[in-house]
Amino acid sequence: MQLYVDSANLADIRAAAALGCISGVTTNPSLLAKEDPTLDIKELILDIHRTIGGHVSVEVVSTDTDGMLREADAILEWFPDATIKIPFIPAGLSAVRNLANRDIPTNVTLLFTANQAVIAANAGATYVSVFLGRLDDISTDGVQAVRDTCEIWDVHGYESQIIAASIRNPLHLLECAKAGAHIATVPYKVLLQSMKHPLTDSGLKSFLDDHAKMMTAKGA
Ligand code: E4P
16 A cells, blocks of 8 residues: 655655655645645645655646636646546546546545445546545544445456545554555654554664663773
């Protein structure tokens, strides 16, 4: 399972990129709105891409097909490597089909069921983003939606990549990896939480203490 960072915060993305384990970034209008409103969105996205060097999903905000396609074309003019993120609404599906026919990668967002993912895959989505945290927020098992999607992918061999999105904690990450999601997009904070283990910290401390003792004994 590949790891993306779900963020528009350049400091977090830089820190995540430095770890060497991140293959992409997903953004959305809400993540962008959390950043300094004076920032130029184009420049920020290009900076993110320069930092991460891989996948960057950029979301459209139109709700009609023509508007989405105009936005996609405009984004691709200044950022030809963009993956166009499109909401799962009927107008969005038509836009996905149009972009797929032109070999332009798309990430269909705001999916909450495996059925929605199947429909997006049939429209030609390159990526399908299943939002599990928001399902948990309304007392519905979000991981199960990812499991169902992965099970269907195993049966039918759909080519779209499954992105586990709206990940809120390390257990979400673990369960999505076990389910077989191709990608998990995680907030930087969850990435750090997932790296942390007290035995790693205490183990390193013992190694360093023992090394220091040995050096002292040698008179080094
Ligand atoms: C993914 O593409 C979305 O941007 C994201 O995962 C949404 O997460 P949230 O539910 O924490 O806002």
